[in-house]
Amino acid sequence: MKIVVIGAGAWGTAVAMTAAAHPAGHDVTLWARDAAQASAMQAARQNARYLEGVSFPPSLCVASGDALALCQQADLVVLGTPMAALRAWLTQLQACAAPVAWLCKGFEAPAPDQAYGLLGHEVCAQVAPALRAGVLSGPSFAVEVARGQPSALVAASSDAALRQLLVQAFHSSALRVYENPDVAGVEVGGAVKNVLAIATGLCDGLALGLNARAALITRGLAEITRLGLALGARVDTFMGLSGLGDLVLTCTGDLSRNRRVGLLLAQGMTLAQAVQSLGHVAEGVYSARTVAARAQALGVEMPLTQTVVDLLDGRIQAEAAVQRLMGRDPRGE
Numbered sequence: 001m002k003i004v005v006i007g008a009g010a011w012g013t014a015v016a017m018t019a020a021a022h023p024a025g026h027d028v029t030l031w032a033r034d035a036a037q038a039s040a041m042q043a044a045r046q047n048a049r050y051l052e053g054v055s056f057p058p059s060l061c062v063a064s065g066d067a068l069a070l071c072q073q074a075d076l077v078v079l080g081t082p083m084a085a086l087r088a089w090l091t092q093l094q095a096c097a098a099p100v101a102w103l104c105k106g107f108e109a110p111a112p113d114q115a116y117g118l119l120g121h122e123v124c125a126q127v128a129p130a131l132r133a134g135v136l137s138g139p140s141f142a143v144e145v146a147r148g149q150p151s152a153l154v155a156a157s158s159d160a161a162l163r164q165l166l167v168q169a170f171h172s173s174a175l176r177v178y179e180n181p182d183v184a185g186v187e188v189g190g191a192v193k194n195v196l197a198i199a200t201g202l203c204d205g206l207a208l209g210l211n212a213r214a215a216l217i218t219r220g221l222a223e224i225t226r227l228g229l230a231l232g233a234r235v236d237t238f239m240g241l242s243g244l245g246d247l248v249l250t251c252t253g254d255l256s257r258n259r260r261v262g263l264l265l266a267q268g269m270t271l272a273q274a275v276q277s278l279g280h281v282a283e284g285v286y287s288a289r290t291v292a293a294r295a296q297a298l299g300v301e302m303p304l305t306q307t308v309v310d311l312l313d314g315r316i317q318a319e320a321a322v323q324r325l326m327g328r329d330p331r332g333e
């Protein structure tokens with residue numbers, strides 16, 4: 001299979017490496033927008049900026065320049081950019097016949113005249129409705145996947161043939177790829193867990209304890225599920241890899257950039273300082289407000305998410321946030 005991966009950050013690179021190492025012998029090109037970065041990666045056979053010390057499989061090719069020309073020759077295009085770049089890429093890729101799967105997890109930032117932003121599949125329905133499209137999600141720190149450590153992902157699309165194509169592209173003895181037709185559920189899980197990982201980082205950074213962390217993750221899953229159901233998702237999806245699985249990984253794993261934002265805020269850094277010190281995208285920072293706005297528009301209660309938004313926007317301090325959450329009226333689980 002001829003596979004083009006657009007975006008050479010940590011995750012795009014790890015996914016391209018996985019496809020290139022696949023026993024089926026896929027022909028894989030990793031496309032970077034920065035020509036100098038592409039040449040450096042091709043020469044060093046590693047992505048020193050985002051995945052230092054992990055060597056590329058010999059067959060992986062790194063390119064820059066005319067991405068559309070490459071995509072026009074592909075059997076599968078994978079978008080490894082942050083959420084903020086998804087709309088522009090999907091708009092361009094309408095010109096290609098190849099199906100497209102994106103890797104980003106988040107809600108788009110709202111347009112100036114909109115109250116909230118959209119999930120990837122909603123963006124795609126707006127700008128490229130005829131495109132065969134899907135999403136690859138699930139609990140997956142890039143460096144572990146790049147090293148070939150055992151991992152499992154979900155290929156979500158309403159197009160069964162595309163789900164199968166994603167399995168053929170990536171499923172191997174190191175990476176299990178499960179299919180799920182519930183794109184909304186998979187995308188809600190992937191987006192909202194980032195917001196809750198910021199909360200859990202804060203909780204742990206403030207040494208609130210293991211009980212608090214377990215409560216946060218569990219009540220966070222309830223928030224994810226409520227929002228997902230209001231957006232037409234299936235409840236089972238939230239018990240799966242892109243729901244509970246990714247929530248647990250991101251909230252508890254110190255490799256998470258979103259969790260690290262929370263830990264850094266707990267140390268007293270401002271949001272701007274925390275984001276700058278990461279050097280990677282932390283989608284929860286950009287999605288939190290839109291998740292809360294979307295929930296409000298749908299009449300869905302998301303007190304943890306709203307508290308993260310108030311903390312990020314500086315409307316509340318950590319101690320008051322804990323008091324607010326612990327002071328809520330009792331209710332049924």
Ligand SMILES: NC(=O)c1ccc[n+]([C@@H]2O[C@H](COP(=O)([O-])OP(=O)(O)OC[C@H]3O[C@@H](n4cnc5c(N)ncnc54)[C@H](O)[C@@H]3O)[C@@H](O)[C@H]2O)c1
Nearest residue numbers: 007008009010011012081082085103104105141142280281
């Ligand atoms: N890193 C992970 O472990 C991981 C795992 C699963 C999902 N994700 C998701 O994948 C997405 C990308 O994350 P990442 O970790 O690779 O980010 P990153 O910060 O490591 O890298 C982002 C990359 O995207 C590139 N980029 C930005 N705008 C672009 C554009 N318009 N066109 C082409 N390239 C562009 C940047 O140059 C950079 O190389 C995020 O939505 C993230 O939530 C990440």
Ligand SMILES: O=P(O)(O)OC[C@H](O)CO
Nearest residue numbers: 138139140141256257258
């Ligand atoms: O590093 P994070 O917080 O963006 O999380 C990475 C992946 O989404 C985990 O599945």
